[in-house]
Amino acid sequence: MTKDLIEIEARVQGSFSSDDPTKALEHDHNYVKKLMHAYLTTQNKEVKKNVGPKICEALETHTSLEESVFYPHVKELNSALIERCLEDHQQADDLIRQMKELLPGEAEYDELMQQLHDSVTEHMSVEEKQLFTEVRDSDINLYDLALQMQSYESNLVAAHARLSTTRPEQRL
Ligand SMILES: [Fe+2]
Known part of the structure; x- marks a missing residue:
């Protein structure tokens, strides 16, 4: 399992x-899908303790x-689809909020992780098959959008x- 985790790499923020x-x-x-798979297929509490918060942080x-830069930029293409995506995010946020009250590896946390997995997997599929395709096929300036996303994320990383x-007590 440790070896599997080493093979999972986050994008450089x-x-x-x-x-x-x-x-x-x-x-x-x-x-995120690989991390969720690792969490849900292990019985190792140490791995769950390590991976659970990583999943929540990566999703947040x-x-x-997406909500601050990507969606507002592409909303004009399909506002109904963006509304649906925002509702999906709300559902994931609610699950993550409940998970933060618990410890990774607890039965209730595991159940919430399964729900998060099902919800997020479906949401990602909708984004990839519909939304991202529409964005790529549109005349939106993708270069400009990439720059705005890069700038937003860099600021977020610096703020964290x-x-x-x-506030060291805030560290995971
Ligand atoms: Fe999303």
Whole structure:
């Protein structure tokens, strides 16, 4: 299991393919899916303790990036689809909020992780098959969008770094 985890790599934060920022979002999806699979297929409590918070953190950063920059930028293409995506995010946020009250490896946490997995997997599939395809086929300036996403994420990373320097009790 340890070996499997080493093979899972997060995208370097702030890195975006300048010609197509949806590739970075897909990379995030694959990373989270692998982490969720690792969590749900192990009985090892140490692994769960390590991976559970990573999943929540990765999803929160990803959701923030989509809601603050990506969705507003592409909303005109299909506002109904964006509304549906926002509802999906709300559902995931609610599950994550409940998980943060528990410890990874507890039965209730595991159940919530399964629900999060099912909800998030379906949501990612909708984004990849419908939304990202529409974005790639549109005349939206993907270079400009990538720059805005890169800038937002870099600021987010810097803010997190400042928080963990000044408030060590907030560290995971
Ligand atoms: Fe999303």
